[in-house]
Amino acid sequence: MIGPYYRPQLTSIMSITHRATGVLLSVIGAPLLLCWIIAVNNGPQSYNALTEFFSGWLGKLLVLAILFSMSFHLLNGIRHLIWDTGRALEIKSAYALGWAVLGGTVLLTLSLAGVLL
Amino acid sequence: MSMVNPLAKARGLGSAKSGVHHWYAQRASALLLLFLVGWLIFSMFRLAGADHAQASAFLSSPFNAAFMILLLISLFYHGMLGLQVVIEDYVRRPGLEIFLHFLTRAGAFSGMAVGTVYVLKLAIGA
Numbered sequence: 001m002i003g004p005y006y007r008p009q010l011t012s013i014m015s016i017t018h019r020a021t022g023v024l025l026s027v028i029g030a031p032l033l034l035c036w037i038i039a040v041n042n043g044p045q046s047y048n049a050l051t052e053f054f055s056g057w058l059g060k061l062l063v064l065a066i067l068f069s070m071s072f073h074l075l076n077g078i079r080h081l082i083w084d085t086g087r088a089l090e091i092k093s094a095y096a097l098g099w100a101v102l103g104g105t106v107l108l109t110l111s112l113a114g115v116l117l
Numbered sequence: 118m119s120m121v122n123p124l125a126k127a128r129g130l131g132s133a134k135s136g137v138h139h140w141y142a143q144r145a146s147a148l149l150l151l152f153l154v155g156w157l158i159f160s161m162f163r164l165a166g167a168d169h170a171q172a173s174a175f176l177s178s179p180f181n182a183a184f185m186i187l188l189l190i191s192l193f194y195h196g197m198l199g200l201q202v203v204i205e206d207y208v209r210r211p212g213l214e215i216f217l218h219f220l221t222r223a224g225a226f227s228g229m230a231v232g233t234v235y236v237l238k239l240a241i242g243a
Contacts, residue, residue, distance in 0.1 A: 019199075019203060022196070022199045022200075022203075023199070023200065023203060025196065026196030026197075026199060026200050027200075030189075030192050030193060030196055030228060031228070033189070033192075033232075034189075034228060034231060034232050034235075036172075037176065037185070037232060037235045037236060037239075038231075038235055040169065040172045040173055040176055040239065041235050041238055041239055043169070044168075044169040044170075047168075047169040047172065048169065070154065070158075074150075074151070074154055077147055077150075077151070078151065080147075081144065081147060081148065081151075084144060108158075112158065112161060112162075115161070115162055115165040116161060116165050
């Protein structure tokens with residue numbers, strides 16, 4: 001999509017972001033959830049070590065990136081599923097739903113980050 | 118223009134690959150994950166700031182354990198299908214592409230197995 005004739009649009013930016021967040025969730029998010037489950041299994045010492053890592057700056061950054069990716073991919077995924085039924089494909093509704101997804105992503109990310117970080 | 122009609126076209130099979138199944142599986146797992154990630158988000162709000170005892174009690178409940186296992190299997194499956202498409206689209210070197218496809222599948226199935234065993238271990242208390 002990058003080239004001399006490309007002009008940024010909400011729709012195409014959100015499309016590539018859907019992919020990027022999906023990759024991030026698969027490569028980092030899911031393994032992180034697995035780490036949490038294993039840490040709970042290993043006992044309080046491991047569990048506390050993990051929560052301590054999550055309260056450091058790198059841990060917080062990682063958690064924030066995952067929370068954003070999860071919120072975006074979940075809400076934009078609903079938008080994709082609606083499209084798959086053949087609905088809301090007009091440019092106007094594609095943009096309207098796009099903005100709704102972005103608003104919802106900010107809300108969900110901030111409320112989760114506010115509680116967890 | 119070729120005078121020969123491709124067999125796949127004559128039979129109405131499209132590209133004669135397995136795209137339809139992939140397309141369907143990606144969306145079916147997405148629909149499942151809609152509910153399972155909804156449950157995960159709900160649980161994250163409930164478990165915020167939980168200590169080890171609370172986290173352990175959460176995963177030990179049969180209902181939560183079943184949901185977590187379902188979530189892990191759907192998540193790794195959906196992620197595997199997604200990564201497959203990304204690799205197909207962006208990786209040009211055939212050798213690297215095959216290696217990455219292998220890595221994706223091995224990683225996804227390992228994630229499902231490891232996750233299921235660890236959740237069951239807590240839930241059954243072995």
